[in-house]
Amino acid sequence: MNDLLATAPFEDVRVHLQQICEKISSASMVYLVAPSDLEGVLALANLEASCIDSGIRYSRRLTKSKQHIPHGExxxxxIKNDGLTIMIEPFEDTWDFTELKNDDFVRIVPLSVSIRLGKNKNKRNGALDVVSQCSAIAAMIAPNGSRVRRLRPFAVGGQWLRDSLDNTFDPIHSSIRDVLRDEGSVRVVALPEVSITSDGMIPNLSKTMLRRLKKRWGSMDYDSRSQAIGELILPTLTDKSVSTPRLEELFWHRLVVGGQEMDIYSQINEARIVWPNDEDLTKSHSGAILKSLISNGKLVD
Structure with missing residues (x-):
């Protein structure tokens, strides 16, 4: 695995995350706290995996799902006194890391960062989500851990779940995606190259056209593929429920792990579809997903 902290999205917060890593590694006991939501589970899984891989004593607590907490509350x-409490807060406002006080406990919240891309190094601002932060921390704690490596492809999952891509191009998402591709954690492929996809992610998608395109894809050159994708995507552009940047990811940049048949974005969508609404079920469901994710590196079987 490459060092996420050495990449552009983490440049502003590298020292901050290194300090969190040092706190975890030196703690006699680590208490991990996260909400019973997909975002919380994806982030928590990374830290829990790193604790298991490195032999750090830890305890996990899943709190109420966001949907069961009244607005504004x-x-x-x-906060435990006999160890380090880490609170993962995926739905917190975006913070400047210098404003966080991590003396008695550690808060992992979305962080404001800037990223410079392209030949001209144009500066773009954005929010670094908690899942990517936890993935980076986990890789520092247990760089060779089998469980941490298994979860690596989901480092981009938190950015995907945020609404940044629904508004404009998200340079942080793209940068993390490319890191995962370059280090070999995922393959970035076009939609016709994915064996199984989740339904409902792309409005007005013709399944018949896609099925025919899959059969011809292997024999097509780049120009033919571009033209075919253009024809496939055209009906979806009339529906404004999905942004153009997100559609571009869904058509051209699907993330596939090894021999898995379903891409990462489809797994995330399938997990969201079956996430329970009943307050009595969310914690047990989150626990089951967490266990499976750490053991198998997949959100769905």
């Missing part, structure tokens, strides 16, 4: 959480 927060669940009161206990």
């Amino acid at each position: 927060k669940e009161e959480l206990e």
Whole structure:
């Protein structure tokens, strides 16, 4: 695995995340706290995997799902005195890391960062989500850990779940995606190259056209493929429910892991579809998904 902290999205917060890593590694006990939502589970899985891989004593607590907390309220959480408490807060506002006080406990929240891309190094601002932060921290704690490596492809999952891509091009998402591709954690392929995809992600998608395109894809050159994708995507552009940047990812940049048949974005969508609404079920469901994710590196079987 490449060092995520050495990449552009993490440049502003590298020292901050290194300090969190040092706190975890030196703690006698680590208490991990995250909400019973997909975002919380994806982030928590990375830290839990790193603790298991490196032999760090830890305890996990899943709190209420965001959907079960009244707007404007927060669940009161206990800060342990006999170890390090880490609170993962995926739905918190975006913070400047210098404003965070991590003396008694550690908060992992979306962080404001800037990234410079292209030949001209044009500066773009964005938010670095908690999943990518936890993935970077986990890789520092257990760089050769089998469980941490298994979860690596989902480092981009938090950025995908944020609404950044629904508004404009997200340079942070693209940068992390490319890191995963370059290090070999995922293959970036076009939609016709994915064996199984989740339904409903692309409005007005012709399944018949896609099925025919899959059969011909292997024998087509680049220009023919571009033209075919253009024809396939055209009906979807009339529906404004999905942004053009997100459609571009869904048609051209699907992330596939090894021999898995379903791409990462489809796995995330399938997981969201079956996430329970019942408050009594969210914690148990989150626990089951967490266990499977760490063990198998997949959100769905």
